[in-house]
Amino acid sequence: MKSSADLRELLNRIDHKGYPAYKDTRGSWQFEGYVLSIDHVQGDPFASPSKVSIHVPGRLAGFSTELYDCKHKRIALQDYLIRQFSRQVQSFTFKAKGSGKSGLLSVSRCGQEILERTACEIDENGSVFLRMEIGFPANGRTINARELCKILFEFLPGCVKKSLYYRSLDAKSVQKNKELAEDQQFIRQELLRLKLAAFVANGSILPRESGVSDRPMKNAVPFSSPKSMEITLNLPNHGTITGMGIARGITLVVGGGYHGKSTLLKALELGVYNHIAGDGREYVITDNSAMKIRAEDGRSIKQVDISMFINNLPNQKDTVHFCTEDASGSTSQAANVIEAIESGSSLLLIDEDTSATNFMIRDELMQRVVNRDSEPITPFIDRVEELFSTYGISTILVAGSSGSYFHKADRIIQMDHYLPRDITESAKKEANAFPLPEEPAAPSSKPSVLRPVRPDAAFRKNDRIKIKIQGKDSVIINHDTIDLRYVEQLADSEQLASLGQLVKYAQLRLFDGTRTLDDTAKELWKLLEKKGISAVCDGSYIAGGFALPRKQEIYACLNRYRGLKL
Numbered sequence: 001m002k003s004s005a006d007l008r009e010l011l012n013r014i015d016h017k018g019y020p021a022y023k024d025t026r027g028s029w030q031f032e033g034y035v036l037s038i039d040h041v042q043g044d045p046f047a048s049p050s051k052v053s054i055h056v057p058g059r060l061a062g063f064s065t066e067l068y069d070c071k072h073k074r075i076a077l078q079d080y081l082i083r084q085f086s087r088q089v090q091s092f093t094f095k096a097k098g099s100g101k102s103g104l105l106s107v108s109r110c111g112q113e114i115l116e117r118t119a120c121e122i123d124e125n126g127s128v129f130l131r132m133e134i135g136f137p138a139n140g141r142t143i144n145a146r147e148l149c150k151i152l153f154e155f156l157p158g159c160v161k162k163s164l165y166y167r168s169l170d171a172k173s174v175q176k177n178k179e180l181a182e183d184q185q186f187i188r189q190e191l192l193r194l195k196l197a198a199f200v201a202n203g204s205i206l207p208r209e210s211g212v213s214d215r216p217m218k219n220a221v222p223f224s225s226p227k228s229m230e231i232t233l234n235l236p237n238h239g240t241i242t243g244m245g246i247a248r249g250i251t252l253v254v255g256g257g258y259h260g261k262s263t264l265l266k267a268l269e270l271g272v273y274n275h276i277a278g279d280g281r282e283y284v285i286t287d288n289s290a291m292k293i294r295a296e297d298g299r300s301i302k303q304v305d306i307s308m309f310i311n312n313l314p315n316q317k318d319t320v321h322f323c324t325e326d327a328s329g330s331t332s333q334a335a336n337v338i339e340a341i342e343s344g345s346s347l348l349l350i351d352e353d354t355s356a357t358n359f360m361i362r363d364e365l366m367q368r369v370v371n372r373d374s375e376p377i378t379p380f381i382d383r384v385e386e387l388f389s390t391y392g393i394s395t396i397l398v399a400g401s402s403g404s405y406f407h408k409a410d411r412i413i414q415m416d417h418y419l420p421r422d423i424t425e426s427a428k429k430e431a432n433a434f435p436l437p438e439e440p441a442a443p444s445s446k447p448s449v450l451r452p453v454r455p456d457a458a459f460r461k462n463d464r465i466k467i468k469i470q471g472k473d474s475v476i477i478n479h480d481t482i483d484l485r486y487v488e489q490l491a492d493s494e495q496l497a498s499l500g501q502l503v504k505y506a507q508l509r510l511f512d513g514t515r516t517l518d519d520t521a522k523e524l525w526k527l528l529e530k531k532g533i534s535a536v537c538d539g540s541y542i543a544g545g546f547a548l549p550r551k552q553e554i555y556a557c558l559n560r561y562r563g564l565k566l
């Protein structure tokens with residue numbers, strides 16, 4: 001391998017040349033204690049920055065195997081290292097000067113959730129791979145190699161030394177990070193063992209600082225479980241922890257406006273991910289497969305069997321293979337439930353605030369005036385028990401304005417000044433005075449999931465496939481915009497970047513006219529689990545900037561892809 005001295009010599013040689021001469025820096029260079037790989041060199045100073053990776057061999061990185069010997073610990077350590085490295089490079093970005101993106105140093109910005117990212121990977125030998133971007137400096141379009149030397153020979157070595165070697169990190173905080181991951185994993189397993197849908201520890205801080213900040217609210221009312229729902233777990237590191245165990249089944253959350261209902265539900269939605277220490281939701285853990293269900297007017301629906309909820313539409317439209325380019329509130333919410341079932345979700349999270357009323361309930365007066373035969377919608381309330389008894393799918397539902405669900409709920413929680421109270425008994429008693437009109441809906445048949453996807457010739461003819469990500473809002477692939485704004489459990493735009501690659505991979509290699517959408521999503525998920533995101537990214541190197549989505553979001557993305565040929 002060439003040495004860092006060779007790189008310095010090369011840089012001296014190409015100084016003041018045209019920008020394309022930077023391409024010669026591509027390759028691996030041995031620095032003291034690590035290998036610097038310049039994987040991709042940007043075309044000009046204004047293009048997206050160059051991709052660089054740093055490889056610290058396990059023996060030098062010095063992390064003991066017990067810090068990364070299983071998946072949850074490895075992901076937690078990787079996340080920790082990205083944050084450490086990011087803190088280091090932040091003070092050096094744009095310290096080297098020039099035109100366009102000259103001098104930019106960046107690595108994935110991690111939020112409150114701990115996600116698996118290509119920005120950092122630790123292999124089975126404890127070797128650390130850190131992937132970042134550097135804007136190679138230029139004046140106009142003329143190489144300024146001296147500024148790049150500053151970055152590669154002064155700034156970076158310090159950042160690497162301070163953040164990617166065990167010996168320079170705070171051993172206690174590395175240990176704490178691992179212990180939290182173990183405890184969180186432990187709670188996830190306890191959910192299965194105790195047949196719980198979710199756990200919310202006492203003392204948790206659920207509300208966020210503001211609508212644009214995910215940090216915990218200061219001076220918030222800490223969570224405290226009702227005694228009747230309290231369970232105590234014995235975590236391997238933290239020791240005993242007490243909190244609210246939400247059993248599987250149907251849980252209703254009621255309460256006055258502004259008393260914290262949606263805040264609790266939001267925390268549960270994101271409880272499918274682990275959170276960092278200090279987030280306030282470290283011990284809010286939800287069934288991994290939980291799916292937020294909401295109305296999503298305008299979405300496209302492709303051959304989804306929504307007959308469980310909607311039948312006999314006036315225009316004779318087929319609801320077993322329901323298609324629309326512009327769904328209504330109720331049809332979109334119905335499709336969202338069916339797709340969640342297809343994705344293997346065992347917990348639905350629903351907030352009345354974002355639901356279609358006619359999908360959720362039909363009040364008694366309306367039932368009398370408009371009888372069942374002339375109403376295409378079988379509302380969710382008539383299916384919620386069946387979903388649990390037949391499919392094992394639990395529901396946690398926030399409802400502030402309708403009492404109908406009192407009859408269906410196994411447990412009723414009232415949020416009262418941000419504190420939950422178990423009002424199951426009193427609410428059930430009250431509900432007895434208002435019986436539901438007895439006219440049970442006929443049982444539904446299992447939704448059909450046979451949706452083979454045809455290949456799209458346009459993709460296979462032309463290998464220049466354009467993928468663009470717009471924050472957490474959408475993935476654009478060639479001419480199709482996949483709108484993911486209402487897929488609320490996507491936590492990071494890097495997950496959308498991965499979804500873009502997954503769709504492309506499916507277009508190029510999986511859609512064949514026999515493989516169904518369900519098979520495709522499963523196949524993609526299997527690949528991700530086995531080999532990580534790099535399995536679906538093409539190219540000769542692995543780039544940073546990708547985070548793992550859940551299986552559920554892969555389904556959600558494919559289902560919203562208007563370009564899909566069914």
Ligand code: ADP
Nearest residue numbers: 207208220221256257258259260261262263418
């Ligand atoms: P609801 O859905 O019951 O109408 P929200 O969950 O939207 O109420 O909460 C209303 C407001 O109260 C929000 O601004 C939220 O940030 C704040 N809030 C929620 N929980 C707490 C808490 N535990 N302590 C302090 N403020 C809270």
Ligand code: MG
Nearest residue numbers: 261262263353
């Ligand atoms: Mg609300």
